Amino acid sequence: MFAHVKASPTYPPGILGGLTASHVTFSTSEFNYRKGTEIYGEKEPAEYVYQVVSGAVRSYKLLSDGRRQIGAFHLVGDIFGLENDDAHRFTAEAIMDTTVRLVRRLSLERVAHSDPVLARNLLVMTTSNLQHAEDHMLLLGRKTALERVAAFLLEMDRRLTGVDVVALPMCRRDIADYLGLTLETVSRALSKLHAYGALNFLGSNQREIMLVDRDQLARLDT
Amino acid sequence: MFAHVKASPTYPPGILGGLTASHVTFSTSEFNYRKGTEIYGEKEPAEYVYQVVSGAVRSYKLLSDGRRQIGAFHLVGDIFGLENDDAHRFTAEAIMDTTVRLVRRLSLERVAHSDPVLARNLLVMTTSNLQHAEDHMLLLGRKTALERVAAFLLEMDRRLTGVDVVALPMCRRDIADYLGLTLETVSRALSKLHAYGALNFLGSNQREIMLVDRDQLARLDT
DNA sequence: CGGTGCGTTGAACGCATTCAATTGTGGTGG
DNA sequence: CCACCACAATTGAATGCGTTCAACGCACCG
Numbered sequence: 001m002f003a004h005v006k007a008s009p010t011y012p013p014g015i016l017g018g019l020t021a022s023h024v025t026f027s028t029s030e031f032n033y034r035k036g037t038e039i040y041g042e043k044e045p046a047e048y049v050y051q052v053v054s055g056a057v058r059s060y061k062l063l064s065d066g067r068r069q070i071g072a073f074h075l076v077g078d079i080f081g082l083e084n085d086d087a088h089r090f091t092a093e094a095i096m097d098t099t100v101r102l103v104r105r106l107s108l109e110r111v112a113h114s115d116p117v118l119a120r121n122l123l124v125m126t127t128s129n130l131q132h133a134e135d136h137m138l139l140l141g142r143k144t145a146l147e148r149v150a151a152f153l154l155e156m157d158r159r160l161t162g163v164d165v166v167a168l169p170m171c172r173r174d175i176a177d178y179l180g181l182t183l184e185t186v187s188r189a190l191s192k193l194h195a196y197g198a199l200n201f202l203g204s205n206q207r208e209i210m211l212v213d214r215d216q217l218a219r220l221d222t
Numbered sequence: 223m224f225a226h227v228k229a230s231p232t233y234p235p236g237i238l239g240g241l242t243a244s245h246v247t248f249s250t251s252e253f254n255y256r257k258g259t260e261i262y263g264e265k266e267p268a269e270y271v272y273q274v275v276s277g278a279v280r281s282y283k284l285l286s287d288g289r290r291q292i293g294a295f296h297l298v299g300d301i302f303g304l305e306n307d308d309a310h311r312f313t314a315e316a317i318m319d320t321t322v323r324l325v326r327r328l329s330l331e332r333v334a335h336s337d338p339v340l341a342r343n344l345l346v347m348t349t350s351n352l353q354h355a356e357d358h359m360l361l362l363g364r365k366t367a368l369e370r371v372a373a374f375l376l377e378m379d380r381r382l383t384g385v386d387v388v389a390l391p392m393c394r395r396d397i398a399d400y401l402g403l404t405l406e407t408v409s410r411a412l413s414k415l416h417a418y419g420a421l422n423f424l425g426s427n428q429r430e431i432m433l434v435d436r437d438q439l440a441r442l443d444t
Numbered sequence: 445c446g447g448t449g450c451g452t453t454g455a456a457c458g459c460a461t462t463c464a465a466t467t468g469t470g471g472t473g474g
Numbered sequence: 475c476c477a478c479c480a481c482a483a484t485t486g487a488a489t490g491c492g493t494t495c496a497a498c499g500c501a502c503c504g
Contacts, residue, residue, distance in 0.1 A: 061360045064444045069363040071356055084349040089356055119341045126348050127306040133355035134293055134311055138283045140362035141291040141402030145460065172483065180363030185460055187484055204469065206483060222286045367492065394451065407492055409452055426501065428451060 026103045026111075033094035039081070042091045046083040048102040052076050055098025056169035059090035060177065070178040072132060073170065075159055082125060095170050140180045143222075148179040149189035150220035153199070157211055168207040193217070248325045248333075255316035261303070264313045268305040270324040274298050277320025278391035281312035282399065292400040294354060295392065297381055304347060317392050362402045365444075370401040371411035372442035375421070379433055390429040415439070 030053060033039055039050065042061060050057075057074040071090055074080040081092060083105070112119045139148055152175060156166050168175070172183040179186065190206075193199050198216045202208040211217065252275060255261055261272065264283060272279075279296040293312055296302040303314060305327070334341045361370055374397060378388050390397070394405040401408065412428075415421050420438045424430040433439065 061356070063360070063364060067364040069360040071359055084345060089353060113338060113342075116335060116338070116341065119338065119345070120335075123306060123341070123345050123348060126345060126352060130348060130352040130355060131311060133352060133359060134283070137293055137355060137358055137362055138285070138291040140359055141399075142285060142289040171481090177363075182461055183483080184462085184485085188460090191484070393449090404493055405451080406453085406494085410492090413452070 026107055028101050028103045030099055030101050033098045033100065035094055035096045035098075037094050039092040039094060039100065040088050042089065043087050045086055046081065046088045046105055048081060049079065049105050049108060050074075050081040050092070050100045050102050051079045053099040053101050055100075056095040057092055057098060057100075058095050058170065058174055058178075059092050061090060068177045069180070070174060071136075072129075073174075073178065075169075076161070079125060082122070082129075084126070095174065145179075145181055145185050146189050146192065147220050147222060148181065149175075149186060149193065150198075150217040152179055153193075153209065153211060154214070154217055154221060157214070164210060165202060166209045166211060167203075168209065171207075248329055250323050250325045252321055252323050255320045255322065257316055257318045257320075259316050261314040261316060261322065262310050264311065265309050267308055268303065268310045268327055270303060271301065271327050271330060272296075272303040272314075272322045272324050273301045275321040275323050277322075278317040279314050279320060279322075280317050280392065280396055280400075281314050283312060290399045291402070292396060293358070294351075295396075295400065297391075298383070301347060304344070304351075306344075306348070317396065367401075367403055367407050368411050368414065369442050369444060370403065371397075371408060371415065372420075372439040374401055375415075375431065375433060376436070376439055376443060379436070386432060387424060388431045388433060390431065393429075 033055075039057065040046070040048075052074050054076060056076075057078075057080060058070050059072050059074065059080060060068050060070040062068050072080070073095070074092075081088060083089065108118070108122070112122055139151055143151065153166060156168060160166055170178075172186050175181075176183040176186045181189075190199070190209075194201065196213075196216065198211070198213045198220075200210045200212055202210055255277075261279065262268075262270075274296050276298060278298075279300075279302060280292050281294050281296065281302060282290050282292040284290050294302070295317070296314075303310060305311065330340070330344070334344055361373055365373065375388060378390060382388055392400075394408050397403075398405040398408045403411075412421070412431075416423065418435075418438065420433070420435045420442075422432045422434055424432055
């Protein structure tokens, strides 16, 4: 395959930074994925747990006719692919050229069995995923297109490190499949927010967005 | 009265059936809620974990203008209200007259801290909630009204003990708020499925539904 | 009985989708 | 260097699915 491995140098505290165990260290390695390539597929055995070192990842489910629902975007620092079953429940793909660090799931499980700290961390991470999914159900079930896009921008603003500008790594179609809309509707909503004076476009591509009026966006988010 | 739920004669092993600890027993008590009453509210401190003994419960979030998204229905045997944060993330209400068993959350946490079996069970339960939410995101984001209602019927068919008939404890509005639709759309979809020969209505109220053609429903569910 | 809650059905509307055309950018090769 | 193509994004016009508004039927209950 295309991906090549690096030796694991020194990294934030803990194995996967957040997946901390008491007195153990795990062996990790790194992998590179080119834009658009699959990291793992839905229902494949969950052999590894991943952390984004650089780049961005989308996790999605497909219906038989190709309709796609992206459940989450994984940004730098995020851990993903953590399953307690044997199989992945999403397909994960690199949105752009991406480096991930990975650790064998079984080595985690083995340690967690006797290490309350790690076990606790696994629960906290799962809970945080659950919380995100619960909030997203409300968005998908009950919010309008404009509200969804506003919520999305605020989420990205919070999660992306960028100081003033939100530099989106994903295309309009990805945003649409995350928000349960079409790419045209996302585009129209962004244009409307631009007309409202809530945001400005910066780059040559339209993925760098300056949030001018966060209060207005927050009001739309309800 | 209205729909009657089968009393569950034997209770699963463990304190809250599924929330099993190694060598400990927790003190539990029971509580009755009349139809429509709140069990706990969103953002209230999460003092107890609950299990449905009889009846049914809805968990939902509200937007400021009253739009409601039901995240889950809790049926006989189900555990709900399990949070790892201090606060509940949903409001829980009795759909019909309901009896719940409850145990203090802190007593669980205390034991889980040193009991890997219980800790593991907490993780498994949280994961199962997460899995449900992930599937529901796909439904809310990408499925048509007919597909949603078909999926709902199959879910209830699987989870309700009833042999041949699905005896829904909830009204059309609850179903709608669970599926991200209006009650009229739910009603129309059910009528259409009836016309298709996929189901029959039984009781005087329209909540007892016999699934005649599960294959057809499953095909709609995609 | 009238009142209320629940469910169904019809008709009109509207938001988001679908279909389509256009623009701009980056990459590739002649 | 520019012609060419693929891809991303915007915008307009028409369509349609689900919503909104409204009327009605029915069971239950005081």
